Amino acid sequence: MVNKYTQRQHxxxxxxxxxxxxxxxxxxxxxxxxxxxxxxxxxxxxxQGLLTPRMTTAQKNAIVTPVDGLMVYDTxxxxxxxxxxxxxxxxxxxxxxxxxxxxxxxxxxxxxxxxATELAAGGGAKYVLTSNTLYEINGQIVFNFPIDLNSAYxxxxxxxxxxxxxxxxxxxxxTTGGSIRNLTITTPGATVFNLSGTAGQTFLLRDCIIANSxxxxxxxxxxxxxxxxxxxxxxxxxxxYNNIGQLLLSNQAWFSNNSGTYEKFTGTFNLIExxxxxxxxxxxxxxxxxxxxxxxxxxxxxxxSVVYTGPTPANYVKPYTTGSYTGYNFNNSWNVRSxxxxxxxxxxxxxxxxxxxxxxxxxxVAFNNSNPSDIVKVGSxxxxxxxxxxxxxxxDSPNRLRYTGKKKRIFQISGSISFQVPAAGTYxxxxxxxxxxxxxxxxxxxxxxxxxxxxxxxxxxxEMLTNDYIEVYAxxxxxxxxxxxxxxxxxxxx
Numbered sequence: 419m420v421n422k423y424t425q426r427q428h429x430x431x432x433x434x435x436x437x438x439x440x441x442x443x444x445x446x447x448x449x450x451x452x453x454x455x456x457x458x459x460x461x462x463x464x465x466q467g468l469l470t471p472r473m474t475t476a477q478k479n480a481i482v483t484p485v486d487g488l489m490v491y492d493t494x495x496x497x498x499x500x501x502x503x504x505x506x507x508x509x510x511x512x513x514x515x516x517x518x519x520x521x522x523x524x525x526x527x528x529x530x531x532x533x534a535t536e537l538a539a540g541g542g543a544k545y546v547l548t549s550n551t552l553y554e555i556n557g558q559i560v561f562n563f564p565i566d567l568n569s570a571y572x573x574x575x576x577x578x579x580x581x582x583x584x585x586x587x588x589x590x591x592x593t594t595g596g597s598i599r600n601l602t603i604t605t606p607g608a609t610v611f612n613l614s615g616t617a618g619q620t621f622l623l624r625d626c627i628i629a630n631s632x633x634x635x636x637x638x639x640x641x642x643x644x645x646x647x648x649x650x651x652x653x654x655x656x657x658x659y660n661n662i663g664q665l666l667l668s669n670q671a672w673f674s675n676n677s678g679t680y681e682k683f684t685g686t687f688n689l690i691e692x693x694x695x696x697x698x699x700x701x702x703x704x705x706x707x708x709x710x711x712x713x714x715x716x717x718x719x720x721x722x723s724v725v726y727t728g729p730t731p732a733n734y735v736k737p738y739t740t741g742s743y744t745g746y747n748f749n750n751s752w753n754v755r756s757x758x759x760x761x762x763x764x765x766x767x768x769x770x771x772x773x774x775x776x777x778x779x780x781x782x783v784a785f786n787n788s789n790p791s792d793i794v795k796v797g798s799x800x801x802x803x804x805x806x807x808x809x810x811x812x813x814d815s816p817n818r819l820r821y822t823g824k825k826k827r828i829f830q831i832s833g834s835i836s837f838q839v840p841a842a843g844t845y846x847x848x849x850x851x852x853x854x855x856x857x858x859x860x861x862x863x864x865x866x867x868x869x870x871x872x873x874x875x876x877x878x879x880x881e882m883l884t885n886d887y888i889e890v891y892a893x894x895x896x897x898x899x900x901x902x903x904x905x906x907x908x909x910x911x912x
Contacts, residue, residue, distance in 0.1 A: 470498070474531075478508060494532060495522060519550055525557025540566060544591060547572070555580045555601055564588050564612075567596025569619070574600040577627050588612040588635070595619035595640055602627040611635035617663055623648060633678075636660060638685075644668075650676055661685035669694040674728065676700065679736070682707040690719040699728035707736040708748065715751035718824070726758030734759050743809050750810055750824045762809075764823035768912040769811025770833075771819060773803040773904070780838065780905035783892055791894040793848065793855065796835070796904055811911065819911055820887040831888060833876040833909040839865030843897015849878040850889050856880060862895070876909065 445460065447453035453460030461468060475494040486503035489511075498511040523532055529545070530537060539546035544563045547553060547570035555574045558581040565572070567590060574580025581602040582589070589605050590598075591612045603610055603626060610631050615621060616639055624646040628634060631653045637643055638660035646668040650656075655678035659665055665687055672680045672695075680697055683690070697705040705726055726734040741749030746760050754762040773781065781801045785791035797803075797817025805813050810823040821829075835847055844864045848855045856878050863872035876890065888911060892902065 484508075496524065519548070520552050520554070521548075522554045522556055523559055525559060527559070529559070529562065537563065540564075546592075547596070555582060557581070558583065560584070561589065564591035566590075566592035566594070567598075567613075567621075568592065568594050569596050571597040572599070572601065573597075574602075576600065577602050577625060584608045590635075595621040597622040598626060599623075600625045602629060603631070604629050605631040605633075607632050609633040609635040611637050611657070613640075614638045615640040617641040620644070627651065628653065638662070642666070645670065649673075650680070652676065654678060656680040656682065658682040658684060659687075659690075661687070663688045665690045667692040671695050672697040672699075672705065674698040674700045677703050679704040679707045681705070682710070683713055684710040685712070686714045686716065687719070688715075689717045690715060691722070692724060693720065693722045694724065696725040696727065697734070699726065699730065699733050701729050703728075703733060704736045705734045709736045709739050711739060713738070717751075719748075719752045721748075721752060721754045721756050724756040726756060731758065746809065750822055764810060764825045764827055767810035767821065767823045767827070767829075768910075769805070769808045769813075769819045770908065770910040771803050771805045771813065771817060773797075773801050773817060773907045775802055775905040777905070780903040781907075782901045782903055783837070784901040785894045785899070787899050789894065789896055790846075793891050793893045795850075796847075796890045796892050796907060815887075815889075817907070817909075818887050818889050819909060820885060821882045821911075822884065824884060826881060826883045828879060828881050829911050831876070831878040831880065831909065831911050833890075833907070834873065835876060835890065835892075835904065835908075836871055836873045836906040837863075837892070837902040837904045838869055838871050839897070839902055840900030841868050841898035842866055842870075844895040845872065845897075845902065846893045846895050847874050847876065848891040848893070849876060849880075850891050851880055851882070852886055853889070855891060865897075 445453040445458060447460045449462035450460055470489055470491050472491045472493055475492055478490050478492055478499060484501040486501060488501040490499055492499050499508040500511055502509055533545050536545040536547055540563065544566050546566040547568045549569045552571045552573060555572065557579065560583045564587060577600050580600065581604065584605050585607050588609045589603065590610060593614050595615050608631065610628060610633070612635050613621060619640050620642045621637060621640045622644050627649045629651045633655040634653055634657040636658045639662065641663040643659070643662050644666045649671045651673045652675045656676065677700060680703065699705040728734065735747040737747035738749050746762055748754055748762050752762055775781065781796065783794055783796055785794060799816065801816050803817055810821065812820050812822050814820055831849055842865055844862060846860050846862055848857065848860045850856060859878040861874050863874045865872050888909065890907060890909065
């Protein structure tokens with residue numbers, strides 16, 4: 419029988435030989451009796467792995483005087499990190515320095531943990547993102563509180579895979595701008611945007627899908643709002659833009675499975691530019707709503723190369739309640755060239771009138787007794803005149819056409835005048851702008867005897883600014899006193 423003393427001697431002997439072996443080979447094998455010659459520690463297993471220390475980012479950063487090469491697993495970022503003493507920083511095991519101001523949110527993450535700082539900044543009622551920080555969305559994330567962008571950047575890598583969801587209330591709610599890119603956004607039973615910024619702030623949304631939301635909501639107050647390459651699908655109510663300095667909308671797709679009013683504009687804008695894309699307007703929906711009283715463009719607005727389709731063309735645009743023209747949708751602040759709706763630009767401004775009396779009657783034009791006589795407007799009183807095709811033209815005086823476009827341009831003026839003379843004589847007819855004769859275009863006509871009818875063409879070219887107007891004047895050059903009678907006169911400006 420082996421006594422305790424003998425057992426102790428045996429253990430000491432085994433340990434002695436182990437130490438001799440270690441000192442001779444400087445190797446340790448775990449799971450193997452033949453550690454690799456080039457390793458100091460060889461761990462071998464087909465069923466188990468190596469578990470390094472695991473800790474949060476805060477815990478990792480709290481390690482006191484970490485040694486160069488120290489390795490831990492960061493449970494917030496789901497990455498292995500190694501400490502680099504030369505730069506006094508923790509870097510991912512890939513060896514690249516981590517992006518500054520960056521946080522990744524993965525599907526399945528506990529938002530209360532990953533966004534603990536942001537939730538605390540929002541008083542436990544919203545996630546106030548850290549300014550100038552990039553938040554990467556990885557997978558589908560369901561938010562239980564609203565997001566205040568706070569001038570941060572919210573980004574995905576693939577809009578089809580990286581999705582943010584909220585099922586009640588508002589998803590984006592705040593008074594600052596920020597950036598949202600490469601995401602699918604869906605808010606069934608909720609509103610996507612309730613954003614109200616200031617003139618010094620910018621909001622950017624691009625390369626995104628907004629789908630199956632109860633309401634897209636409101637974007638208001640920003641100095642610049644830029645939405646580019648956005649796909650809208652299956653939303654119950656559209657978006658309202660309000661009081662934005664510069665609103666840029668580029669290549670947006672509105673599918674027919676949307677309902678309500680797709681895009682509505684209210685308040686005051688310095689400029690609006692919507693270019694490219696399409697709106698397939700469903701039955702009962704409106705594509706583009708500018709009908710709210712008080713909508714003002716202080717500079718210019720452009721609706722260019724957007725294709726409007728759908729079963730009810732009258733619903734493609736809900737027009738201005740005042741300031742538009744018969745058969746058109748917009749006022750003179752807009753330049754519109756889009757398939758499916760009328761073209762509206764100053765380049766298309768046109769107007770005409772026709773004064774026409776029955777045979778034997780007409781508008782009397784009286785001159786003084788001098789030869790040449792005074793120069794008198796053809797159009798006093800209430801002549802029988804019809805004004806037609808007035809687009810960015812109006813009339814505020816008999817036989818007058820006033821340009822109401824916004825930009826100056828050169829117009830061609832054409833028409834004719836017929837008048838009956840009281841006696842033989844020579845007459846001159848002028849086209850006038852703002853009451854000033856365009857004398858280079860005057861034309862002479864002569865009646866050979868009493869009651870002769872003289873027919874003269876009217877032609878001129880002139881530059882017109884906003885509120886400039888065109889009229890016709892006449893003068894007796896020779897002949898007896900008396901009034902001419904004008905049964906017919908037409909003017910067309912285009």
